[in-house]
Amino acid sequence: MNEKTAEFMILALVGTDHHPFDRMVELVDALQQAGEPGRNGRKCLIQFGTSSPPRYAQGMDYLPKSDVQRQIDLADLVICHGGPSTIVEILRSGKRPLVIARDPRKGEHVDGHQQRFARHMANQGHIDLADSAYDVEQLLSHAASTTISASNANVSLPSPDASALLLGALVDGLIAEGKSYRIWHSRRNESRA
Structure with missing residues (x-):
């Protein structure tokens, strides 16, 4: 209460x-x-x-x-x-x-x-x-x-800055993966020609 x-x-x-x-x-x-x-x-x-x-x-x-x-x-x-x-x-x-x-x-x-x-x-x-x-x-x-159900003090969340850095790293990784895939796909198509 x-x-x-x-x-x-x-x-x-x-x-x-x-x-x-x-x-x-x-x-x-x-x-x-x-x-x-x-x-x-x-x-x-x-x-x-x-x-x-x-x-x-x-x-x-x-x-x-x-x-x-x-x-x-x-x-x-x-x-x-x-x-x-x-x-x-x-x-x-x-x-x-x-x-x-x-x-x-x-x-x-x-x-x-x-x-x-x-x-x-x-x-x-x-x-x-x-x-x-x-x-x-x-x-x-x-x-x-009870006050227990309204309390969630045990939840540990990263800071917004840490979350933004993690998201940036994930996006960078996906972009790098996309470039690698395009290079691999392009070379594969060249070798078939």
Whole structure:
């Protein structure tokens, strides 16, 4: 529980993609309407982007980056879309996100990269993945009764600089491999002629 407010603080982030993510907003809003998980109550802020605004929870379409980080720090539980950047930002804060990945079959995104990334992170044990209202209710109930599920202090992530250097090295390697392949392929075709 957040000591500053004595309320259980939930932050829900749909991100900034232009596709509405009404499914997530409605699910979290329904949880807020349903009641309080403990004696001290529940407060919920939903960043809803282009989705319909919540009816029961507090809502903001977009938050400045500094406010997002401040809200993550204040939250007892962070529910978010499956965007890699958002998930990593939450992990860096020491929180364990509850992730609801956008589904392109429902018009929530252009492809399934959020679903693939979220499954990968769940398989690594870094996030809780929810696919239904029941999943979210169970994970919320667990998070409200313990601070362990909301904490992810054991996750070790490389710095953004280290990640950029690693990505650069991988790209350089792929480019070099491509040049080697083109040279080999060109010589092979010459020898057949």
